[in-house]
């Protein structure tokens with residue numbers, strides 16, 4: 001059984017038209033009008049296929065087949081929200097490939113032991129409402145729905161209001177019942193697979209994520225008249241913090257990556273010393289101890305920089321997730337299926353956050369990566385070749401079939417049997 005690749009490519013292109021930024025990219029920030037339009041399109045496709053469509057209290061959507069199924073499904077999916085300057089594949093591929101796999105199974109008339117479902121998780125990116133993976137976090141019980149619904153964006157708009165406004169405040173309660181298993185296809189969003197000429201990534205886990213927002217309060221003053229030693233320059237401290245983050249991540253034993261991705265200065269004028277600066281810090285590492293040590297060292301450096309300039313710094317945690325290891329048997333299965341399909345395959349950790357890391361809290365979970373051209377993502381130039389998309393979707397299809405027919409158990413038994421036979 002194989003997926004219909006042209007149908008999948010058509011759906012990816014159709015979804016990318018919603019929020020099209022005109023440069024190959026997509027802007028569908030969570031719970032905006034474009035997010036609603038994207039959701040409406042995916043829902044239409046789910047309904048056309050006869051799936052049971054359900055929306056939960058934070059707007060996560062699931063489409064289940066058969067529609068009258070009662071057992072815990074094998075779930076696949078991802079997200080369709082994007083960063084402001086997003087590409088067309090991040091998240092969207094996982095949702096649409098999941099839909100494609102289910103359509104393939106329905107068309108083939110295959111009977112499965114378990115239902116299949118495809119999920120669209122709310123606000124995976126966290127660009128608008130922190131933390132990232134918010135919908136899947138609530139789905140698994142990692143955050144109370146009330147807390148998620150009261151989160152506001154930087155303009156003060158509240159998540160629950162925005163969800164209701166776009167018509168996606170659903171009736172299904174959270175946490176939801178754990179699925180039987182969760183598998184997600186995603187673009188790598190990094191350079192490793194392409195650089196090594198590998199088609200399929202068997203993702204071993206996701207690195208830990210630490211997001212903070214720092215608000216620096218100094219004193220706004222005249223840029224021409226205020227002597228340097230009398231300034232309380234929030235902008236200068238923000239710049240020193242940005243350099244400190246970079247130094248931290250490039251020093252031996254430091255976190256794997258560190259980023260200051262957002263910096264707002266107030267009043268943001270050429271001839272005024274900045275009285276206030278708001279910046280974000282993103283630190284990540286696969287080792288929890290390294291990440292925690294980096295946070296501690298960073299906090300100490302911020303304190304010293306603030307004291308030296310005579311400014312106040314308030315810190316707010318936007319997201320904090322420990323590293324996650326995926327289910328060993330499922331990672332092995334991804335590797336085995338990719339090899340059976342004749343693809344080169346590599347085990348690797350994910351640098352990006354994913355809904356799968358939340359689902360891993362409640363059920364065996366794993367991910368399949370396909371290469372990103374030049375490793376570019378969160379950028380309109382994000383690209384994955386048609387043939388790699390097809391390869392990844394067919395690996396996902398076989399994964400779903402294995403899990404929904406319990407062939408994994410049979411496979412495990414036969415591996416154990418052959419090991420015994422050899423002994």
Ligand code: GLV
Nearest residue numbers: 124125132352353
């Ligand atoms: C979320 O997708 C992230 O990795 O930033």
Ligand code: MN
Nearest residue numbers: 090091124354
């Ligand atoms: Mn994503």
Ligand code: MN
Nearest residue numbers: 083090125378
């Ligand atoms: Mn993303």
